[in-house]
Amino acid sequence: METPDNATEPAPAAEQPTGIAAQDWDTASAEPQYRAAVVDLLGALAYGELAAFERLAEDAKLAPTVGDKAALARMAAAEFHHFERLSDRLLAIDADPTGAMEPFGKALDDFHRLTAPSDWLEGLVKAYVGDSIASDFYREVAARLDEDTRALVLAVLDDTGHGNFAVENVRAAIEADPRLGGRLALWARRLMGEALSQAQRVVADRDALSTMLVGGVADGFDLAEVGRMFSRITEAHTKRMAALGLAA
Amino acid sequence: METPDNATEPAPAAEQPTGIAAQDWDTASAEPQYRAAVVDLLGALAYGELAAFERLAEDAKLAPTVGDKAALARMAAAEFHHFERLSDRLLAIDADPTGAMEPFGKALDDFHRLTAPSDWLEGLVKAYVGDSIASDFYREVAARLDEDTRALVLAVLDDTGHGNFAVENVRAAIEADPRLGGRLALWARRLMGEALSQAQRVVADRDALSTMLVGGVADGFDLAEVGRMFSRITEAHTKRMAALGLAA
Numbered sequence: 001m002e003t004p005d006n007a008t009e010p011a012p013a014a015e016q017p018t019g020i021a022a023q024d025w026d027t028a029s030a031e032p033q034y035r036a037a038v039v040d041l042l043g044a045l046a047y048g049e050l051a052a053f054e055r056l057a058e059d060a061k062l063a064p065t066v067g068d069k070a071a072l073a074r075m076a077a078a079e080f081h082h083f084e085r086l087s088d089r090l091l092a093i094d095a096d097p098t099g100a101m102e103p104f105g106k107a108l109d110d111f112h113r114l115t116a117p118s119d120w121l122e123g124l125v126k127a128y129v130g131d132s133i134a135s136d137f138y139r140e141v142a143a144r145l146d147e148d149t150r151a152l153v154l155a156v157l158d159d160t161g162h163g164n165f166a167v168e169n170v171r172a173a174i175e176a177d178p179r180l181g182g183r184l185a186l187w188a189r190r191l192m193g194e195a196l197s198q199a200q201r202v203v204a205d206r207d208a209l210s211t212m213l214v215g216g217v218a219d220g221f222d223l224a225e226v227g228r229m230f231s232r233i234t235e236a237h238t239k240r241m242a243a244l245g246l247a248a
Numbered sequence: 249m250e251t252p253d254n255a256t257e258p259a260p261a262a263e264q265p266t267g268i269a270a271q272d273w274d275t276a277s278a279e280p281q282y283r284a285a286v287v288d289l290l291g292a293l294a295y296g297e298l299a300a301f302e303r304l305a306e307d308a309k310l311a312p313t314v315g316d317k318a319a320l321a322r323m324a325a326a327e328f329h330h331f332e333r334l335s336d337r338l339l340a341i342d343a344d345p346t347g348a349m350e351p352f353g354k355a356l357d358d359f360h361r362l363t364a365p366s367d368w369l370e371g372l373v374k375a376y377v378g379d380s381i382a383s384d385f386y387r388e389v390a391a392r393l394d395e396d397t398r399a400l401v402l403a404v405l406d407d408t409g410h411g412n413f414a415v416e417n418v419r420a421a422i423e424a425d426p427r428l429g430g431r432l433a434l435w436a437r438r439l440m441g442e443a444l445s446q447a448q449r450v451v452a453d454r455d456a457l458s459t460m461l462v463g464g465v466a467d468g469f470d471l472a473e474v475g476r477m478f479s480r481i482t483e484a485h486t487k488r489m490a491a492l493g494l495a496a
Contacts (some may be wrong), residue, residue, distance in 0.1 A: 057305030
């Protein structure tokens with residue numbers, strides 16, 4: 001099942017699927033450990049979408065204009081519909097959505113509580129940084145999942161338009177008042193730090209999920225690969241900060 | 249154009265449409281005063297939906313369980329889609345949604361700021377009381393609108409399921425702890441008082457809208473009818489409070 005590296009494909013996970021990634025859900029889920037890991041993953045993702053919904057709705061209150069408010073509310077509603085798809089999927093595979101989400105509630109709530117933005121721009125930077133890191137992480141994981149779960153995960157990571165909205169607004173604000181850049185760069189670093197510390201807590205707490213990430217239950221993941229994945233995510237974060245006009 | 253009281257029809261506005269209510273938008277909007285009043289009405293309704301979205305999303309944070317949180321988020325997303333329809337309609341009739349909403353932002357924001365719920369049950373009572381009063385009011389007004397605007401207004405007033413959810417949860421809480429009833433009844437009275445005081449401010453500020461309401465621009469409305477409308481709305485509120493197990 002080995003395929004040669006394909007130099008025309010830049011994405012690290014774009015090789016021909018092998019192992020579990022070449023299977024459908026019915027085949028892959030016969031392995032109870034894999035099944036438990038996917039329920040964990042969908043639960044974490046579902047709670048993340050619900051929390052993103054709340055955060056965007058909260059940021060909408062800080063919006064300087066009614067138009068900005070409506071734009072954020074639109075993204076929040078899109079996150080909610082992603083949540084719905086994940087929740088429906090959990091039901092379809094006979095898992096309880098509430099039970100699947102609960103183990104991740106505290107880490108995500110703590111993250112949001114510890115990083116409550118104090119103004120509109122901090123809210124935009126947070127949404128952008130948070131969504132991007134989460135999206136990078138899930139895309140990396142998705143490449144190792146069975147094809148049905150992978151299709152769902154990629155679908156709910158579909159851009160809700162938030163990225164462009166945040167980048168445009170933050171860049172314009174920094175151009176108008178360059179001193180903002182320093183404060184927002186500090187803020188972005190704090191966000192990245194809190195995100196990593198909560199992620200570590202989750203990985204330490206959730207056996208099924210962490211076994212999939214580092215134990216090779218899903219295809220092609222080992223500890224070295226997880227290390228490389230974190231490097232790629234951090235690197236992508238640094239590039240995004242530069243695009244925002246912020247030093248990472 | 250008078251129609252006799254119809255004893256078999258409880259709804260006061262269920263007579264055969266006459267005047268503007270029998271016209272479509274193209275005909276009715278030839279009258280600039282009517283057109284301005286409808287833009288006002290849709291703007292107020294749109295901002296109300298956006299504010300309801302925010303309020304429900306905010307209440308979702310107080311939810312005791314992840315399931316309750318998801319239920320409130322679902323209703324918030326439904327309110328957002330109502331907002332979208334109203335906003336699209338304003339664009340379709342060449343009105344600027346932001347401009348149409350802005351005159352109503354302050355009154356609705358003040359109402360929500362002055363009545364921020366301190367816990368989950370106060371949030372449910374507020375959503376129920378607020379939605380019901382707004383819905384009663386818009387239904388009364390809808391009966392006097394041209395048929396295209398009427399169909400849209402009735403569609404966005406369609407129940408989002410919030411009513412039943414609130415009634416069930418509040419009743420169950422009062423049954424479990426009857427002392428809650430007194431506090432929540434006081435709360436509901438305060439909500440009704442604030443709603444009326446903000447509504448009066450809006451009517452005093454917005455000529456086009458209030459002329460439609462009391463000046464007979466739309467068919468069949470005069471000052472006496474507005475008085476009767478407020479009695480009907482207050483009466484319905486009293487009945488709903490009784491259904492919740494609260495003395496109005």
